Amino acid sequence: MLITLNQEEFKHYGILGMKWGVITKIDKRSSDRKRVDSILSKKPSEMTDQELSDIIRRISSERQVTALTQKPPSIFKRSMTSIGKQLVKPVAKASASVLLNKLIKKNKAKAESDTSEKSKQAREDVDEFLRVFKQQFLK
Numbered sequence: 001m002l003i004t005l006n007q008e009e010f011k012h013y014g015i016l017g018m019k020w021g022v023i024t025k026i027d028k029r030s031s032d033r034k035r036v037d038s039i040l041s042k043k044p045s046e047m048t049d050q051e052l053s054d055i056i057r058r059i060s061s062e063r064q065v066t067a068l069t070q071k072p073p074s075i076f077k078r079s080m081t082s083i084g085k086q087l088v089k090p091v092a093k094a095s096a097s098v099l100l101n102k103l104i105k106k107n108k109a110k111a112e113s114d115t116s117e118k119s120k121q122a123r124e125d126v127d128e129f130l131r132v133f134k135q136q137f138l139k
Contacts, residue, residue: 032058097133104130 029037036058039051047055073081104126 100133101130 036055039047039055042051044052107126
């Protein structure tokens with residue numbers, strides 16, 4: 001039997017046993033980290049002193065490496081943070097103050113028309129809240 005192949009034909013047989021679309025997971029964690037993860041499955045009260053000190057040592061080492069290798073924030077991020085602190089925060093405080101004052105005045109007027117004992121206590125509470133709010137947030 002004679003088979004003729006066309007020049008535009010492409011045949012690929014792949015690798016025997018290879019499954020298409022399957023990516024094998026490669027565990028890149030260190031053996032020390034794997035051991036710590038297995039220890040962390042226990043409750044702290046069930047761990048030995050050595051296991052606790054190993055966990056503390058490993059986690060603090062990871063934090064130190066992260067802090068040392070962390071990129072400094074970009075100029076854009078630093079400038080936006082600065083703008084937020086200098087402009088947005090005071091504007092938000094001022095607008096919150098205005099809205100709160102309007103709300104308190106509106107409810108205070110309603111409460112003043114009522115002369116019951118509960119209303120008097122409510123007015124005193126509102127006055128106290130307003131005084132504390134102004135001291136804390138409107139310095």
